Amino acid sequence: MPRFPGHSEDRGAANGFSQSEDDRGSSRRGLNGRRDGNSDRDSLSDADYDRLMEYPDDVDYYSLLGLSRTPPPSDADIRSAYRSLTLSFHPDKQPAHLREAAKQQFEQIREAYETLIDPKKRTVYDLLGAEGVRREWSAGGAMGKGGAAEKQQVGVKALNPEEFRRWFLDTMKARERKVLDSLVQSKGSISLAIDATSMISADEEEDYVYIQLPTLRPSSYAIGYSFRTPLPSFKELLGKVEETENGTEESENDNDPSKQAIQSEVTFSASVGGKLQNPMREAKFMYPDGTEEVKRVAMPLIMIAQNISLGASINHGFRNVASTKGLFGKLPLSFLEGADASVTGLLLPFPTVEAVVAKAIAPFPGTKPLIFTFRTGFFRSIFQSLPVFGLQVTRELDVGRTVYCSWSSGTLNWPAFIQELLSPIVDLGVSLDDVLSRPTQMSKVEIGYISAPRGSRTTEEEDEEDEDDIDVPVTRKCEVGAAESWQIQVDASPQGGGLSVVYGRNLFSYKGEEKLRSEWSTEGYHPISQDHAARPVRLEIQSTVGVDLSLGWHISGTRQVSDFTRMGLGVGVQANKGLVMSVSWNRLGQKIKLPIAICPLPLVSTEIAALAVILPWATYCGFEFGVIRPRERKRRRLALAKRQRQLEKQIAKRRAESQQAIDLMSEQVLRRQAREEENGGLVITKAEYGYYPPRNKKNSTGESKVIDVTIPVAALVDHGQLIIPREVIKFQIIGFYDPAPLRPKKLKIWYRFGGKEHLVEAGDSEGVTCPMRSHLI
Known part of the structure; x- marks a missing residue:
């Protein structure tokens, strides 16, 4: 009695596999066709350009064996697919004139099997692909000779798949951190x-x-x-x-x-x-x-x-302090658990020492923590003045929304009664030379609010990153869109006070996906794809208002000109220099800045300030839209033409390989189909794969390009069922090839089941399950 795996009359249910969450799988599925099949090939969008340049050349092992990524295949599934392909492609079972072709196919199948059947190799393959597996198992790789696994004596081989995944991600993050540290x-x-x-x-x-x-x-x-x-x-x-x-x-x-x-x-x-x-x-x-x-x-x-x-x-970052033996395991030093600390000492211009301790404390369980940063230092001799104390409290209101309040005591001399008490023993007076040479710090209070783009940092913050930052994480996200940011600060001191407002946003950019500065995280590997769109200009506007209502302002723009280099131009008014224009260059922490005073402060007027801002801005816009973008479009057209020629040249080679595979599997597949016919099972009568032009001639992008894949599809029939997961890249199935790269393609299958004819159609991003009643003609 024929049995159906499902009774749904809805074709969507027949193809209703869950969407894979694997990044590489989803990105590869997007390469097979366009979202809009009616778009012109000569006017490719950014998404089309990305798909063309990232068109897969390597064989996908899951597609080669006809397996799904989600849910992961079991060892039994992998062995069953391997045995089935071995019957058709083992060189010893082929005639003499086909043995060489069978040997090449068999080596590829065996490599895919050996990779997926090994849990550790499969973990690395899911993250880095076939080339990553070869690299990490070769000399110098994590699992190769001289690698991290060999150095770690407590066996990596004994780890289960989940433990190995965590170990491998930690190893890759440490390697990436080492490379980043070497750059900066x-x-x-x-x-x-x-x-x-x-x-x-x-x-x-x-x-x-x-x-x-x-x-x-x-x-x-x-x-x-x-x-x-x-x-x-x-x-x-x-x-x-x-x-x-x-x-x-x-x-x-x-280790x-x-x-x-x-x-x-x-x-x-x-x-x-x-x-x-x-x-x-x-x-x-x-x-x-x-x-x-x-x-x-x-x-x-x-x-x-x-x-x-x-x-x-x-x-230094204090980690696992409470669990250690000795002095740090006891109060009050055990309170440093999870804290970061730094000690800074200066020899010139005068001896100075400052200590900073930062720790996050949650006042109530389940609430966001308060970050306390305590500072203290001796900027004068301990016999002449008290140490300077400072405290800052920071709290994150929401993702990218932060408030802070800080206080600094400033320089304070010893009280008079202590000076009188200790003057016979120690001279607590301050010499005139010391007063003139060492600056006096004033007490100060600051309250501020920061609204930054979600999970990102502004360009200015990256440029002016304080070298005293402790344990700054490597992984940060940067948005490609407008990325608006606000910072408002009110400060007061005995010398005065003021209000400062800083606004920033990206110009000449598009709304895109978030990108990671770090490719490795605890979740997995996130490769940074090349950004083909025009780079944005980061605009920063800063305005300050003093207690006497004096107004100061500064406008700056920075743009990334290469992978690690940014250049910027700024215009502003400084109290002691007047109208100043600054040019900056930044590459991996190396900075060059040229502030140019162009107008004395008494001559600064609204007209001169507007002219100093508009002229550079108009010049840059003319260069951006008159030189940079036309040159980038020309470069993209040349790259597209070159890539298209490469893909067209590969069609003939793929066609020959496909025909060899069909010749090798034909005999075995025909015998299996004959048995299915005798038992009234699933018989593939015809299968086609390729590009079918739309019926509307106006939207047609050329003639149809279709290939016969009857034998390759029939080879996938197992125990009366045909299952092609939606994650499988169809043109990488054995016996298939891509006759129309980057065009939307369909797979049409005509089959007979229970003496009745059926037909099913599926796009590149759809799965196939046969037999189904909804396919009945």
Whole structure:
């Protein structure tokens, strides 16, 4: 008696497989056809361009064996598919003229089987593909000779699939972190201020403003450099190692990626800054006629160093403190569990030490934590003034919404009665030289609100990232859309106070999916696909209002010009320099900044400020839309044409391989179909796969391109059923090939079951289950 796997009359139910959650599977399914089959091939959208450039060249092992990714196939399913294909493609079972072709097909099938039947290899294949499996099992890979698995003596081979997945993700995250650290191990900055105020002059009597070619004079400079390195532990310094159970010597943290990620680091930094001056000197000139003249002559440029700093900071994250033995396992030091700390010391311009401790504390279970950051430091001698204290409390209201409040005590001298009490023993007075050389910090209170794009950081925050940040995670998300951000801050001190507002957003960008700066997370692997759209310009507008209602502003725009490089242009008003235009360059922590003073403060007016903003903006827009984008469109057209030619050349090769596979499996498949016919089972009478043009001639994109896949489809029939999961890339099934790359294709199957004729049609993103009553003709 024929049996049907389902009784639904709805074809959607017949093909109703659950959508795969695997990133690679879903991305590959999107390559087989367009969302809009009526679009013109000569005017490809961004999605079409991505599908064309990411068209798969490697064989998908699941599709090769006819298996579904979701739910994962069992070992029995994999072995059954392998045995079925072995009957058709084993070289020993083929005639002499087909053995070479059978050998090639069989090697590919065996490689797919050996990869999917091994839980560890299958885990890596699902993340990185076939090339990733070969790389990680070769020398230097995680599982190869000299890799992380070999170094870890407590066996990776004994881990179950879930444990191995976690271990592999931790290993890949540690490897990625090491690569990122090597790129930004050092940071340098150069700032050269240029005085071009001679460009604008004014005639007060006639009320005219004149613009002329300026005389550029360097006025000040600032140079800074820092680098960080892991801080060795006392065990490493003393050469102490521990013996494992099997007698091998091994460092405690060598094989734990999580511990390596929070290893203590030390950062060394140095900076110098000051003025650049051309000193004048009087010189006497004698002429041939005997006359003399005294003139002032400019001497060579000299550098005056005013701000010099030299110091180092140590950063450490306290993890698993409460479980350790010794001093840190007891109160109050056990309270440091989960905290991050840093200690910074300066030798120049005067000895200074500052300590920072940050810890997140949830006031009530289930609520968002408050982040307390405590700062203290000695900026003067302990015998002359009290240490400076500071406390900041931060709380996240929502994703990307944060409020904070901070307080700093400022520099405070010892109370008078303590000075009188200890003056016979220790001189607590402050010398005049010390007062003049060491700046006095004022007490200050700040309250602020930050609204950032969800899961992202602004370009300015990335550029000006504080080197004192502790344990900054590698994985952060960056939105491609407008990514609007707000920051409002109110501050007050004995010197005054003010209100500052910062607004930022992306311009010339499109609404796109979020992208990860880190490719590895605890969930899996998220490769960063190449962004083919025009890069956005990050606009930042900052405005400040003082207690005396004085207004200051600054407008800046930055744009990514290559993978790791950004350039920017800013215009603003500074109290001591007037109207300033700045040009910046940033690459992997190396910064160059050129602030150019173009107008003295007394001459700054609304018209001059508007002109300083509009002219650079109009120039950039002309360059962006007149040069950059046309050049990018031309590059894309050339890349598309080249890729299309490559795909067209592959059609003939794929056709020949498909025909060889059909010749190899024909005899075995025909015998199986004959048995199905005798038992009244499922018999594939005809199957076609390819591009069928729409009936509407206006929307047609060419003639039909269809291939006969009767034998390959019949080879998939198992125990009277045909199941093709929706995740399977149909043109990678053995015996198939893609006759019309990137065009929407259909699979049509005519079959006989129970003496009745049936027909089913399925697109590239649809699954097939036969027999079904809904297919009855």
